[in-house]
Amino acid sequence: MAAPEGVLLVDKPEGPTSHDVVESARRALRTDRIGHAGTLDPMATGLLVLMIGKATRLATFLSGVDKTYRGTLRLGLQTDTYDRDGAPVGERREVRVDESAVRTAMRGFLGSVSQVPPVFSAKKVRGTPMHRLARRHAPVSPTPVTVVFRHLEFLELSGDEVAFEAEVSAGTYLRSFAHDLGQALGCGAHLSSLRRTSAGPFRVEAALTLDALKADGQAAARLIMPMEAIPLGLPTLVLTATGMHAIRHGRPCGLGEVAAPRPPLPPGRCRLQGPEGGLLGIGEVLLQVAAGARPIIRPQIVFSR
Numbered sequence: 001m002a003a004p005e006g007v008l009l010v011d012k013p014e015g016p017t018s019h020d021v022v023e024s025a026r027r028a029l030r031t032d033r034i035g036h037a038g039t040l041d042p043m044a045t046g047l048l049v050l051m052i053g054k055a056t057r058l059a060t061f062l063s064g065v066d067k068t069y070r071g072t073l074r075l076g077l078q079t080d081t082y083d084r085d086g087a088p089v090g091e092r093r094e095v096r097v098d099e100s101a102v103r104t105a106m107r108g109f110l111g112s113v114s115q116v117p118p119v120f121s122a123k124k125v126r127g128t129p130m131h132r133l134a135r136r137h138a139p140v141s142p143t144p145v146t147v148v149f150r151h152l153e154f155l156e157l158s159g160d161e162v163a164f165e166a167e168v169s170a171g172t173y174l175r176s177f178a179h180d181l182g183q184a185l186g187c188g189a190h191l192s193s194l195r196r197t198s199a200g201p202f203r204v205e206a207a208l209t210l211d212a213l214k215a216d217g218q219a220a221a222r223l224i225m226p227m228e229a230i231p232l233g234l235p236t237l238v239l240t241a242t243g244m245h246a247i248r249h250g251r252p253c254g255l256g257e258v259a260a261p262r263p264p265l266p267p268g269r270c271r272l273q274g275p276e277g278g279l280l281g282i283g284e285v286l287l288q289v290a291a292g293a294r295p296i297i298r299p300q301i302v303f304s305r
Contacts, residue, residue: 003031005053006224007062009207012040012048021210025050028217037062038170038199043085046196047204052224054303058282061232065200066150068167071193073178075160078188082118082175086190093187095160102162103154105184109177110152114144118175147172161192201231227303228279236271237261237283237297244274247281248304252296255285269300279303 008029012021018039025034035056037049046069049062076095079086119142151167162181166174175191182189197204213220239247243257255263259275267287272280282301288294 003033003053004029004221004224006055006226007202007230008050008052008213008220008224009202009204010048010050010213011204011207011209012045013210014045015042016210017042018048021048022050024210024214025052025220028213028220030217035059037065038067038196040196041083041175041194043083043191044194044196046194047199047202047207048196049199049202055227055230057301057303058230058232061234061282062200062230064170066167066169067172067196067200068151068165068198069174070155070163070165070195070197071174071178071191072161072163073181073189074192075162075182075185075187075189077190078179078182079190080119081190082173082179083191084193090188095187097185097187099154099157101185102157102181105181106152106154106164108184109149109181112146112148115147115173115176115180116144117142117173118179145171149177162189200233228273228277230279232271232282234269234271234282235266236273237265237285238273238275239280241275243297244280247272247283247297247299247302250299250302252286252298255295255297258297263295265295267295270297272297272299 008025010021018036022034022036026032029052031052033053033056035051037051037059040046040048051059051062075097077092078089080089148169149166153165155163155165174194178189178191208220208223237258238260239253240257240259243253246253246257255265265285267285269282269284272283274280281299281303283297283299286296286298288296
């Protein structure tokens with residue numbers, strides 16, 4: 001039987017790391033070529049997008065999508081990891097904020113903001129993950145990055161716990177958000193729970209539980225989204241047999257080798273599909289600037305040759 005290829009959605013429970021889920025999938029599906037499109041901390045639950053086989057080459061497209069979360073943060077105490085698994089930093093402070101104060105502070109995070117990643121994170125400094133340096137007590141100075149909060153909704157204030165929902169750009173740390181919100185409110189805070197509900201076009205409602213994955217690899221394999229069905233947010237070009245031959249051998253082809261849609265075509269990246277419907281790879285339509293030069297489709301990723 002051919003090795004499975006495509007995307008599998010898994011609902012990660014609290015406890016295992018994202019790498020643990022990948023290892024479970026490798027055993028259940030009997031293939032080593034598996035990666036994930038966006039890490040979830042052990043404390044976090046929810047959607048983990050697994051890329052299997054050739055789909056691992058689509059990591060750039062699948063990891064860079066916006067993600068949606070529901071979470072809670074606890075006011076009054078900071079931790080060194082910015083979440084409940086960390087060691088307390090300083091004494092617990094009295095919380096004297098109301099719903100209005102929290103809503104006002106949260107509005108300051110909407111849009112593009114500068115965020116400092118947690119020291120205990122997978123962000124690398126000179127090739128080494130920061131969490132490894134931090135655990136060695138080595139000095140670490142995270143570099144601020146710009147992230148985007150496209151949607152941030154206050155859900156509830158219950159005692160010292162704030163529930164929220166956020167849609168954010170790739171690379172956003174909700175642990176840093178919890179820490180920064182606590183600073184803005186003057187009482188400190190840390191993330192107490194987090195669940196990823198979507199990543200780009202994928203939803204956690206369509207995900208397989210980790211227990212189900214471990215219990216029946218054959219049933220899990222039947223749920224893998226095939227390569228040609230993976231939504232990448234790119235237009236699809238169907239090539240002729242001649243165009244398919246050129247792309248499979250890493251050569252560009254002309255617009256005359258496009259069976260559908262008919263030219264003219266807008267410049268930019270596109271999915272390349274063969275006459276029989278299989279996904280050949282990812283290409284780019286280039287509008288040549290030299291006099292007399294014709295537009296071409298240049299292959300960027302080729303799945304089979």
